[in-house]
Amino acid sequence: MERLPGFRDFYPEPLPNSEAWSADARQYIFGKWREVARRYAFREYDGPPLEPLELFTLKSGEEIVGQLYNFVDKGERAVALRPEMTPTLARMISSSERNYKKPIKWFAVPQLFRYERQQKGRLREHFQFNCDIFGESDVSAEAELIALLIDTLRSFGLTSDDFVIRLSSRNAWQEFFQQRCQDESKAYQFYQIIDKMEREDPAQSKIKLDALGISADEVTTFIKSGTPTAELDLILKNLTARGLSDFVRVDYHVIRGLAYYTGVVFEAFDKKGEFRAIAGGGRYDNLVKLISGGKVNLPALGFGMGDVVLLELLKARGLMPKFDSHIHAFCLIEDEELRPASLELIHDLRDEGYAIEYSFTPAKSDKQFKRAMELNSAYTIKLERSADLELTVKLKNLRTREEKILAPGDLHENLG
Amino acid sequence: MERLPGFRDFYPEPLPNSEAWSADARQYIFGKWREVARRYAFREYDGPPLEPLELFTLKSGEEIVGQLYNFVDKGERAVALRPEMTPTLARMISSSERNYKKPIKWFAVPQLFRYERQQKGRLREHFQFNCDIFGESDVSAEAELIALLIDTLRSFGLTSDDFVIRLSSRNAWQEFFQQRCQDESKAYQFYQIIDKMEREDPAQSKIKLDALGISADEVTTFIKSGTPTAELDLILKNLTARGLSDFVRVDYHVIRGLAYYTGVVFEAFDKKGEFRAIAGGGRYDNLVKLISGGKVNLPALGFGMGDVVLLELLKARGLMPKFDSHIHAFCLIEDEELRPASLELIHDLRDEGYAIEYSFTPAKSDKQFKRAMELNSAYTIKLERSADLELTVKLKNLRTREEKILAPGDLHENLG
Numbered sequence: 001m002e003r004l005p006g007f008r009d010f011y012p013e014p015l016p017n018s019e020a021w022s023a024d025a026r027q028y029i030f031g032k033w034r035e036v037a038r039r040y041a042f043r044e045y046d047g048p049p050l051e052p053l054e055l056f057t058l059k060s061g062e063e064i065v066g067q068l069y070n071f072v073d074k075g076e077r078a079v080a081l082r083p084e085m086t087p088t089l090a091r092m093i094s095s096s097e098r099n100y101k102k103p104i105k106w107f108a109v110p111q112l113f114r115y116e117r118q119q120k121g122r123l124r125e126h127f128q129f130n131c132d133i134f135g136e137s138d139v140s141a142e143a144e145l146i147a148l149l150i151d152t153l154r155s156f157g158l159t160s161d162d163f164v165i166r167l168s169s170r171n172a173w174q175e176f177f178q179q180r181c182q183d184e185s186k187a188y189q190f191y192q193i194i195d196k197m198e199r200e201d202p203a204q205s206k207i208k209l210d211a212l213g214i215s216a217d218e219v220t221t222f223i224k225s226g227t228p229t230a231e232l233d234l235i236l237k238n239l240t241a242r243g244l245s246d247f248v249r250v251d252y253h254v255i256r257g258l259a260y261y262t263g264v265v266f267e268a269f270d271k272k273g274e275f276r277a278i279a280g281g282g283r284y285d286n287l288v289k290l291i292s293g294g295k296v297n298l299p300a301l302g303f304g305m306g307d308v309v310l311l312e313l314l315k316a317r318g319l320m321p322k323f324d325s326h327i328h329a330f331c332l333i334e335d336e337e338l339r340p341a342s343l344e345l346i347h348d349l350r351d352e353g354y355a356i357e358y359s360f361t362p363a364k365s366d367k368q369f370k371r372a373m374e375l376n377s378a379y380t381i382k383l384e385r386s387a388d389l390e391l392t393v394k395l396k397n398l399r400t401r402e403e404k405i406l407a408p409g410d411l412h413e414n415l416g
Numbered sequence: 417m418e419r420l421p422g423f424r425d426f427y428p429e430p431l432p433n434s435e436a437w438s439a440d441a442r443q444y445i446f447g448k449w450r451e452v453a454r455r456y457a458f459r460e461y462d463g464p465p466l467e468p469l470e471l472f473t474l475k476s477g478e479e480i481v482g483q484l485y486n487f488v489d490k491g492e493r494a495v496a497l498r499p500e501m502t503p504t505l506a507r508m509i510s511s512s513e514r515n516y517k518k519p520i521k522w523f524a525v526p527q528l529f530r531y532e533r534q535q536k537g538r539l540r541e542h543f544q545f546n547c548d549i550f551g552e553s554d555v556s557a558e559a560e561l562i563a564l565l566i567d568t569l570r571s572f573g574l575t576s577d578d579f580v581i582r583l584s585s586r587n588a589w590q591e592f593f594q595q596r597c598q599d600e601s602k603a604y605q606f607y608q609i610i611d612k613m614e615r616e617d618p619a620q621s622k623i624k625l626d627a628l629g630i631s632a633d634e635v636t637t638f639i640k641s642g643t644p645t646a647e648l649d650l651i652l653k654n655l656t657a658r659g660l661s662d663f664v665r666v667d668y669h670v671i672r673g674l675a676y677y678t679g680v681v682f683e684a685f686d687k688k689g690e691f692r693a694i695a696g697g698g699r700y701d702n703l704v705k706l707i708s709g710g711k712v713n714l715p716a717l718g719f720g721m722g723d724v725v726l727l728e729l730l731k732a733r734g735l736m737p738k739f740d741s742h743i744h745a746f747c748l749i750e751d752e753e754l755r756p757a758s759l760e761l762i763h764d765l766r767d768e769g770y771a772i773e774y775s776f777t778p779a780k781s782d783k784q785f786k787r788a789m790e791l792n793s794a795y796t797i798k799l800e801r802s803a804d805l806e807l808t809v810k811l812k813n814l815r816t817r818e819e820k821i822l823a824p825g826d827l828h829e830n831l832g
Binding site for chain 1: 417418419420421423424425426427428430431432433436439440442443450451454455456457459460461462463464465466467468470471474485487488489490491493495497504507508510511512514515516517519522527531533541552554556557560563567653654656657658659660707708709741742743755756757759760762763766767769770771772773776777787790791
């Protein structure tokens, strides 16, 4: 019995095979995401992994359906496993924003899904760190969001040698377009060309731009100038005040393909250019209005960071820790008469928060010790009855091999 | 735009409406689950939320399909959103058990799904704490698992006045049945009658038992006796050694409806009998063999604990904390000249792990202070320039109203 193609099993480390993903690494990444969001005073939310199909087509058009893991459910509803979190978030905000003071700063760690028939071997699910701010028009919100993104990557040990935030502006490109082309219906087509320029043959891009009556040279000159707009300048100054100027640069190559961005946009890239974008986001001031059917209008901005590229990058830079069971002590039970007293001791230590392991059934002394070593336990503990029939504990530090004889009540002070 | 029926939105507290669920409460519960599992040296795993339909029908028969959130995907595969974790776990163990030392002690916190057409208003998803042990036949493993279950409930502040583990034995009932009925094909039917006895009219149960040629009086006498089998006696002694005897009692009413249990079974109930079972589990020694197509044979046992009944119980007993943003300090920016220096201070404090909030844009002093109070911040901090142009920080404890003037570098020592 096999799992479905494109889905992952997450195993405890050490991993059993090359196909397995690490549940420990996943929890490590989720833990850092939550920790940095908490420092930035972002609150966690979540929504259903399954939503009405219409929620996603409303935002992205009918053409998104070809990429969705969608189906008709037993109640004849057209539904889809969520491909992104933003529509769900906009739905939740639309219905409940009046109960929250602005600006609203929220994050989530959803699993997201897609289904494209043609792409064999590609993952059909991943996890994403989503951070969003609602109710703030000022670009100080962009600076806060980008600082959070930078500090999230820093929390894994990545430095300004490893990654950079490429900052750009959909408005700047919009202005550029409107000065050169009067047909507003072509704007999205133009953004798509800019979005693909870095990966595409320049001659090909030129043909497409010519068709819109836009000069490829002018596009190139604009990108090369890298002159910050007034908005981008404010963001750069704000980030500089925080000591984060090394982590960000203006780069008009970035435009974000999605139609719904309305202002500043940004992407995080590894500096060696080995990986796809680590994260991306921007301002989307019209989405809440769209999703709420015009009832609620709130400025909004956000970013998403996936677990897959991040994990690849952290591995490549040697920044993923190895994980084991993190046992504090393995309790050796050599005299079965002392099993009940050993179980009491184990229970007391676990109650104090220590992770304790032991052999369920009678086992040879060297076999128990070997198991303690395999588990990378910090200590072994062993109850013994002394000559005067008092219970004592022999504590052995498996790193230093140092041994101590203690009264059972003194043990917890000596467990690192 | 509405969410699908039976699914939940999880919001930050305070909750915006009576329909909303608390994302904070969910994370609190997940945190306790993971923490106690870690103390018991259980390792986390996860699998796909979507699996081949066959994985579930193989374990539970075709009749399970009526309760599943199943569909045919774009690749013409019959698939289902997982209704339980055990089949996925058995699949993972079957393929990889050789890489792990026995006993294997694993846990997961999956979201599970079901779809029964007739039940309106019922949740179609919930989260479950799943703990399982593989590779141990001895009932010391049952004792370990039940101790973990008890300590998980204790970690929320529940006591032996609040809940009890009802311990029973599928083997004892099997023996009872075989002594009175030779037709083994009726065994599952018999277990179903016992499973429903507590909720059903006794006359109705008697009619069903009569049809199997089994005396209802003998069943009642057996249940009333409550005499532990040799296995159950060992488990009780083991739990007593851990100081947990008050939390468990033999109760043969419990038999667990599912067909796949093979030995000891147990359920956790609130003592007032107000709620459905909080948790349930038992031994299922044949499942790995079944799922692996006979390739792997490993004894197994486990339990599951859902988030919904647990949360209802904790609320009813006044054991759910209130949650807020847990801000350490709100940084007041009254002089816009000091915004860059304030941003630097905020960033330094966040880097040290403190949760800091501030106003993105210029705002009146009393409005900023009000926001700090609404957020239940522990402190306010405010950069000021003293007469000799040195930067100082005014730190105010919002509980005690105590104020201090500090050098910026001394601040972190004074933030609780």
